[in-house]
Each structure stands twice: as C-alpha cells, then as structure tokens.
C-alpha cells in the first residue's frame with residue numbers, strides 16, 4: 001500500500017546566495033516573506049503567494065558542510081554543485097506510519113522521523129529520497145501544531161495596510177511540477193510515484209499513446225511527456241476519490257528528451273544541473289495577463305514564442321474568441337490553446353464547451369540554464385495542449401540558442417552530455 005498525501009506543503013530551493021533569490025521572489029514574483037530561520041549554520045526563508053510556498057535555503061560553504069543536525073531544518077543541505085530546486089514537501093497524517101510503509105517498500109530515507117517542537121506544539125518530519133536525481137520529499141505531520149509555519153521559524157508579520165489580496169498578481173497555488181529525466185527512465189519514475197504515493201497517470205492530450213506517452217518528434221522538437229496526479233486526502237487518511245469527492249492537488253509532469261532532433265532544453269538541464277531534477281514549476285494564476293504584466297514591470301523576463309505564433313492562420317481569431325487581445329498576449333509571450341471539448345449531449349463543440357489554457361515560461365532564474373517558473377491560467381482545460389507545448393518548447397530553445405549562449409562559462413557549453 002502506498003502512503004497517501006494530505007497535500008503539498010512547500011517546495012524548497014538550495015542556493016548559494018539566498019538573499020539574491022529572496023529579493024527576486026519578493027520584488028519580481030510578488031511573494032511575501034512570512035517566516036525565517038537564521039542561525040550560525042543556516043539561512044532559511046519561507047515565501048508565500050496564496051497556497052504556493054517556497055523555502056529558500058542557503059547552501060553552506062564547503063568548510064561548514066558535514067554537520068546537518070545544526071543546518072537545514074526539515075530538509076538537508078545537499079552537496080549539490082549548482083543552485084537547485086530539489087525538495088517537494090508533502091503533509092501526511094502520520095510520519096511514523098508512513099516511514100514504516102515506505103521502508104517496507106524499499107525507500108531510502110535521508111532523515112528518519114524527527115520531532116521538533118515550540119510553544120505552538122510538535123511537528124514530526126522525515127526525508128525520503130526519490131529515484132529522480134537529487135529530488136527528495138520531506139513528509140511533514142503537523143496536525144497537532146498550531147503555529148503559522150513550522151517550529152524553528154520566526155514568523156514575519158505581513159503589513160496588512162498593503163491590502164489583503166494582490167489583484168494585479170493573483171497567483172493562488174502550484175499547478176504542476178515538471179521533471180527533466182534521462183532517456184528511457186519515464187516508466188521507472190511513474191512506477192515509483194505510483195507505488196510510493198499512489199500517483200495516477202493522466203493523459204496530457206487525446207493523441208497520447210498509453211505506452212509511448214505524449215511524443216513530439218518533429219520540427220526540431222524531441223520530447224516525450226507523461227503526467228501524473230494525486231488527490232488530497234481527507235482527515236481520515238482516505239484518498240478523496242474513494243470518499244466520493246475528487247480534489248486533485250499539484251500535477252507532476254515528466255519530460256524526457258528524444259535524440260533524433262538534436263540537443264535540446266532537457267539535455268541542457270541534465271548537463272548544467274548535473275543531475276535529473278525539477279526543471280520548472282507552473283504557478284496557477286486567475287489572470288495571466290495581469291500577472292505577467294505586473295511581473296514584467298517588476299523585472300521578470302519571459303521567453304517568447306517565435307513572432308509567427310501570433311500571426312499563424314486562425315490564431316488571432318482564436319485569441320479574440322477567447323476574449324483576449326492578440327497584442328496583449330504577444331507583449332509578454334503568453335500562449336493560448338483551445339481544447340475543443342465536445343459536449344456529449346449536443347453532439348458538436350459549442351462555444352461554451354471550448355476550454356482554454358494560457359501559459360508563459362519565465363527565463364531561467366539561476367545562473368545556469370536550469371530552473372524556471374511558468375504562469376498558467378486554466379479556463380476549463382485540465383491537461384496540457386499540444387499547440388502550447390510546441391510553442392513553449394520553441395520559446396525556450398530560441399532563448400537558449402540565441403541569447404543565453406554568450407553568458408555562460410565556456411566549459412559548460414562544451415562539456416559532453418552525461419546522458
């Protein structure tokens with residue numbers, strides 16, 4: 001039996017300069033710094049935007065490594081050579097029980113169940129290694145904890161005079177997390193998440209092949225995508241689908257590169273990150289145009305698709321029919337896909353049954369061409385559209401091939417791919 005997850009709690013980053021990323025998250029991406037843990041051996045900052053929480057950990061310098069007990073709480077300081085996003089932390093009902101179940105399934109634990117306490121009560125956590133590169137999962141049990149975040153963190157009060165909800169940037173939660181994986185590992189990864197956390201496959205597109213996944217192997221794109229989802233659990237630890245109420249949480253997408261079309265962004269990630277791992281995270285927004293505009297004004301850079309995207313046959317009309325202006329979308333490189341969902345009762349696709357998906361990728365946020373963020377607005381569409389995937393892929397390729405190349409140290413570019 002798998003361990004059922006109550007919900008995604010936070011995602012943690014390990015970086016060489018926490019202040020730099022902290023500044024970007026606050027000033028550019030409009031997250032609020034709401035908790036911090038500063039000790040001689042560690043710097044940990046927690047940021048929130050709606051239900052999306054990032055914890056930024058400063059990687060210790062080489063000389064202070066080795067003693068993790070005083071270092072990162074709820075995580076461990078990875079000996080990773082570059083900035084990385086590598087821990088997706090989940091809340092569970094019972095960490096001790098989860099630990100036993102997962103140990104019996106053969107999982108490797110980096111931190112055994114450990115309890116931390118403050119005046120607000122106890123929290124128990126444990127860290128399990130995944131089979132994807134440096135990705136690990138902290139399991140947290142905080143049912144008896146009444147504090148704002150986690151014991152050990154000082155809470156930073158928000159200045160409520162600034163307004164409760166930022167309507168110009170309505171990001172509400174993490175929509176999906178995309179892994180860059182080596183060739184031919186997709187099914188192993190899916191099998192692990194199914195066995196360990198009860199994740200289930202879902203089809204990205206109606207053209208997807210059960211065995212092959214969603215494959216694009218043409219026009220310079222060599223990509224295999226597959227996706228999985230899980231459901232938030234009810235209090236009793238019962239997965240909601242069985243209780244009749246389905247409430248999916250963050251989705252997981254696996255991206256694998258196909259060799260036929262030449263070296264690409266997944267290969268670049270694997271090479272520069274020096275391991276498989278989290279390539280990007282989709283931030284769900286209620287209004288992508290406002291959000292992209294606010295973030296761009298604050299200095300966020302987005303990857304744009306080729307200009308021809310907005311002038312291709314029928315695209316302008318499609319954008320206008322969805323209630324958007326092609327100029328506004330083009331300004332920040334926002335893409336729009338339409339899913340012609342057929343209403344089973346009417347036998348034809350009516351305008352009400354058209355579902356839209358709007359997406360845009362940011363440029364990488366670390367020094368290397370590795371991790372980036374995505375904004376995603378879903379208007380009825382639950383998967384990922386083929387048109388957007390192609391255009392998103394091309395926007396990243398164009399950036400990597402034309403702009404970024406000169407800024408990178410020479411040896412990184414010539415280093416042979418490890419995969």
Ligand SMILES: O=C(O)C(=O)Cc1ccc(O)cc1
Nearest residue numbers: 178253255265384389392393
């Ligand atoms: O469409 C999405 O949001 C995806 O996550 C698909 C995807 C995955 C990896 C890429 O390098 C480009 C696109």
Ligand SMILES: [Fe+2]
Nearest residue numbers: 178280282374
């Ligand atoms: Fe994505």
